[in-house]
Amino acid sequence: MPKPVFAQPDPAGPAIGLTGVTVHVRRVPLIEDVDWRVEYGQHWVVLGRNGAGKTTMMSVAAAQRFPSAGTAVVLGRRMGRVDLRDLRTHIGLVSPKQRLPDEENHIAHTVVLTGHSGSVLPLWERYDQPLRDRATKLLELVGCAELADRPVRVCSQGERARVRLARALLADPLLLILDEPFAGLDMPSREDLLEALHTLARAQPELATVTVTHHLEEIPATTTHALLLRKGKVLTACPAERTVTSEQLSTCFERALDVHRINGRWTAHARV
Known part of the structure; x- marks a missing residue:
């Protein structure tokens, strides 16, 4: 393999481009055969049960971990061919664990x-x-x-x-990844952070964002696309209005759910 070289992001490529990406530890797959493409200016939410592989997938998308198989492109550059330290300087990460x-x-x-x-x-x-x-x-x-x-x-x-x-x-940054940014927040604090994300989307229209969360109430109204991850595999990844639905989320979370959207915000409850 050639030595990774210094590289700036390529604006002509995707912010995130995963093709057939698999990550396994001791032959146990954490994510498997993941295809996902995020363009600049898009705002994604990633949903899935605990253990679905969200954290593992985000570690690849943030250029922090190489896939075991498949091709990963971050900020238009293929991982394995450039110095990832260069790419990381153009990626913003928000997590209560950092x-x-x-x-x-x-x-x-x-x-x-x-x-x-x-x-x-x-x-x-x-x-x-x-x-x-x-x-x-x-x-x-x-x-x-x-x-x-x-x-x-x-x-x-x-x-x-x-x-x-x-x-x-x-x-x-050109890419902003928010990994469970609402963890531990009460409702007023959650709404304050959501308003900050709304303001950011208006102020920086070319910025690509990915928000990982467990709760539909935490999905920003500016969200354009959604990815559902189930048992390490992508269930669907497309525009949010076609993804964040009762049928799709019931399959993803393996529980009958009713999903509603009011004034651009989603909510869900177990079906009675």
């Missing part, structure tokens, strides 16, 4: 600044005034301007979630 700077000792503005290099410690010598100004504007974009000088340790979980979003956007 390691962030010591929130006990830093204000929100500082936490956002560390998104420049993805470090867990501030690298002050790299933060020029334009970058500091961008961090301020991103906090405004996600509705957290008043938190800039507030220690993150006194911020609510919902406020921290929006600070994580601003941090992921600092490097001006």
Whole structure:
């Protein structure tokens, strides 16, 4: 195999392109024969039961893990032929599980600044005034301007979630992956984060986003497409109005469900 080379994203290619992708551990498949294509400007949601393979699939899509078989293209570049570290600088990741700077000792503005290099410690010598100004504007974009000088340790979980979003956007990514970003949030905090995602979709129309969640109420109204994953295999991947339906979700979750959409938002309950 040729040595991976430095490469910038190719805007002519897909944001994510998986063809026949399989990942197995000790011969046990975690995902199998996955085909999935995400274009720039699309907003996807990924749904599936616990253990369906969502985290594994996202690790490939985020250029953090090579597939065991198949072809994976991220930001227009085929994995295995380019240095993945280059691609990762153009991918934003938001997850309550990710390691962030010591929130006990830093204000929100500082936490956002560390998104420049993805470090867990501030690298002050790299933060020029334009970058500091961008961090301020991103906090405004996600509705957290008043938190800039507030220690993150006194911020609510919902406020921290929006600070994580601003941090992921600092490097001006082409692809944003939100892995269960609503975990642990109460309803007002969930709605605040959803509003931040709505604002982001309007402000950056070329950005591709993928949101992984378990609950239909957490699907942003700006969602254009949906992928259902069942037992490591793609059940369907197409426009959301054809995917997030009672029939499709009942098959995916192996439970009879009634799905409704009101004012662009989805909800579901078990069929009586």
